[in-house]
Amino acid sequence: MTTLAQNKKPKNDDSANSATVIETKALCRHFGQGDTLVKALTNANLTIERGEFTAIIGPSGSGKSTLLQLIGGLDSPTSGDVLLDNRHISQMTGSELSDFRRDHIGFIFQAYNLIPVLSAKENIEYIMLLQGISAHERAKRVTTIMHAVGLEGLEDRRPAELSGGQQQRVAVARAMVSEPSIILADEPTANLDSKTGIELLDMMKTLNEQQNMTFVFSTHDPKIMERAKRIIRLVDGCVVDDERRN
Amino acid sequence: MTNNNASHNENTATAIVTRLAKRSIFRNTRRTLLTVLLISCSLVAILFTDAFVRGMVSTMVKISTQTFLGEAQIHHQGFRATNDIDLYIENTRNVYAKIADTETIKAYAPRVISGAMTSSSDNVASAIIYGVDGHKEAKVSKLKQAMVEGDYLSGKESEILLGQRLAELLEVSLGDRLVVTVSQAHGGDLSQALFRVSGLFSFNERNMDNGMAFINLSQAQQLLNISGVHEIALRLQNLQQADDKSLPLWQTFNTETLETLSWQELVPQLSSMLAMTEYSTLVVSIILYVLVCLGLINTMFMSIFERQTEFGILLAIGTRPKQLFIQILLEGFFIGLLSVTLGLLLAYIVCYWGANVGIDYTDLEMTGMTLNEPIYLIVDITSFIKMALATLLVTVLACLYPAAHAARLQPSFAMRKTL
Numbered sequence A: 001m002t003t004l005a006q007n008k009k010p011k012n013d014d015s016a017n018s019a020t021v022i023e024t025k026a027l028c029r030h031f032g033q034g035d036t037l038v039k040a041l042t043n044a045n046l047t048i049e050r051g052e053f054t055a056i057i058g059p060s061g062s063g064k065s066t067l068l069q070l071i072g073g074l075d076s077p078t079s080g081d082v083l084l085d086n087r088h089i090s091q092m093t094g095s096e097l098s099d100f101r102r103d104h105i106g107f108i109f110q111a112y113n114l115i116p117v118l119s120a121k122e123n124i125e126y127i128m129l130l131q132g133i134s135a136h137e138r139a140k141r142v143t144t145i146m147h148a149v150g151l152e153g154l155e156d157r158r159p160a161e162l163s164g165g166q167q168q169r170v171a172v173a174r175a176m177v178s179e180p181s182i183i184l185a186d187e188p189t190a191n192l193d194s195k196t197g198i199e200l201l202d203m204m205k206t207l208n209e210q211q212n213m214t215f216v217f218s219t220h221d222p223k224i225m226e227r228a229k230r231i232i233r234l235v236d237g238c239v240v241d242d243e244r245r246n
Numbered sequence B: 001m002t003n004n005n006a007s008h009n010e011n012t013a014t015a016i017v018t019r020l021a022k023r024s025i026f027r028n029t030r031r032t033l034l035t036v037l038l039i040s041c042s043l044v045a046i047l048f049t050d051a052f053v054r055g056m057v058s059t060m061v062k063i064s065t066q067t068f069l070g071e072a073q074i075h076h077q078g079f080r081a082t083n084d085i086d087l088y089i090e091n092t093r094n095v096y097a098k099i100a101d102t103e104t105i106k107a108y109a110p111r112v113i114s115g116a117m118t119s120s121s122d123n124v125a126s127a128i129i130y131g132v133d134g135h136k137e138a139k140v141s142k143l144k145q146a147m148v149e150g151d152y153l154s155g156k157e158s159e160i161l162l163g164q165r166l167a168e169l170l171e172v173s174l175g176d177r178l179v180v181t182v183s184q185a186h187g188g189d190l191s192q193a194l195f196r197v198s199g200l201f202s203f204n205e206r207n208m209d210n211g212m213a214f215i216n217l218s219q220a221q222q223l224l225n226i227s228g229v230h231e232i233a234l235r236l237q238n239l240q241q242a243d244d245k246s247l248p249l250w251q252t253f254n255t256e257t258l259e260t261l262s263w264q265e266l267v268p269q270l271s272s273m274l275a276m277t278e279y280s281t282l283v284v285s286i287i288l289y290v291l292v293c294l295g296l297i298n299t300m301f302m303s304i305f306e307r308q309t310e311f312g313i314l315l316a317i318g319t320r321p322k323q324l325f326i327q328i329l330l331e332g333f334f335i336g337l338l339s340v341t342l343g344l345l346l347a348y349i350v351c352y353w354g355a356n357v358g359i360d361y362t363d364l365e366m367t368g369m370t371l372n373e374p375i376y377l378i379v380d381i382t383s384f385i386k387m388a389l390a391t392l393l394v395t396v397l398a399c400l401y402p403a404a405h406a407a408r409l410q411p412s413f414a415m416r417k418t419l
């Protein structure tokens, strides 16, 4: 009763049954044109299953952020298609896309994830407030998730009063609390020292295992990438390797 | 739980957007404070201008009606257009009786008016001679208070009061002799009389002080050979009655032979000048509103540029562009609300002082009229509220552009720092 997985809304049951959460088809993203043309992503065909813990790795400029932006509906592809929960997100526009992101995708960014004027608890509540979830339900979920990310007692702190690691934990909590189909994290540990980064990743992995939450994160840190169960390697915008480990 | 879901959804979303807006304006306290000061000072300037213009208008009207004009005047039909001394009000006794019966008229002053030649032993000057009843005149005009030398009219033969400048022109002083020459009514024979300067007056108004002389009414009637008067200046119970054409007095004293006009109609230049002064409030307001707009747009853009990453995150995690748009408008609204509150408070202090102490412009002559009384600010609550609301509206409107900009931000800004 206390785990988030058990609070799943009916609409997510479809995706729970069909194992595929994300599918990209011949996904390309180019910037500029002519001499300044940058092929940030070329012909990416990926399928991500429910409950996977996937790392996208590659050197800086290899297209990791571009790929995550396209999957998350923050950017439109030059060509190709993204299906999330079997819906073509590249065809959605405006507030339809906003609402889709709100209800289906959790985001964690490298830094400055949190709204400085809101407390940790309010940051976590934010998406639930947009969704119109009742106060009672919100309070219940916040308590559960604060416990899960190990931040009990820090509910009323503003981001500036939290350490970098704590801030990222709040970001993880915010991404998870609305029970999305997938969590996309763009170099979530890049601004943390390596010990804190590893702790954060271990925590994400635990949540992935306990609650079957799907994670896709990017990194170029070898210590982080070795914790992933699947590694997708990008070089110059091309998927050069896709390896599942156990 | 699902029944009210949609409206509940809107409510909690609006609540969080409002909370964000409220807290955001206190993020850069100094910038917000400076903006609030800019807006509130502009509002104070607008409110002050409004109160000042109202005070000035009222002072000017008061001065011109109370100095000599009266709130209204009765003439024979056609007298004003022609200045023909033959067109005088004949059955004065009858008119006076009706005036006594009219409640709105507090006092009246009959006058005989004629152009005249005044000659002293040294000099000659043209002047307008007024024959007045000293006692009645004192109840309508400020002639008695304007005396600077000698004595006011007592009703005795050959008394004459001269404007100070006219006396200088004629090089006469108290007790000196003066010959007044006029052309009589009914035919225009010249008629002369000898006077002794009994007093000098100054209204602090050039045209009056160098072109007017006062003698006793009966002697003026004799001199011009008329039995009536040319003008009856009326002092009404209050100024507003001059605007109220429904009052019976206007019917009673506008007949086939009588013409009665209010001060606005008597001095149309004055009322059109007053209209222009009121227009100046509008101009001042528009200029200040434009400044407020530009200042606020600048502030909001600075604040939005600083928060681009944050807005990118808000958009990325599912905030609708419309909600961000509303957040920025609300920030403008709250800044406006603070500014208007502060502005009204400051304006209250300034206007309270200005309404009680008054602003002294005694030395300044405007279009030939001297403001020989200080201007007391007049606060019009309705117009204060209107302008405060207008300021609030302007602050929100000024935020439309920055808000639209914020709503168009790309959510990928959230990842820019990651690039």
Ligand SMILES: Nc1ncnc2c1ncn2[C@@H]1O[C@H](COP(=O)(O)OP(=O)(O)O)[C@@H](O)[C@H]1O
Pocket: A031, A032, A038, A039, A040, A058, A059, A060, A061, A062, A063, A064, A065, A066, A067, B418, B419
């Ligand atoms: N908005 C953009 N405009 C132009 N070029 C871009 C833009 N975003 C990314 N790029 C380019 O695309 C390539 C991939 O970038 P990115 O996905 O950020 O790489 P990574 O996240 O792996 O460091 C880089 O060469 C980058 O310069």
Ligand SMILES: [Mg+2]
Pocket: A064, A065, A066, A186, A187, B418, B419
């Ligand atoms: Mg990147």
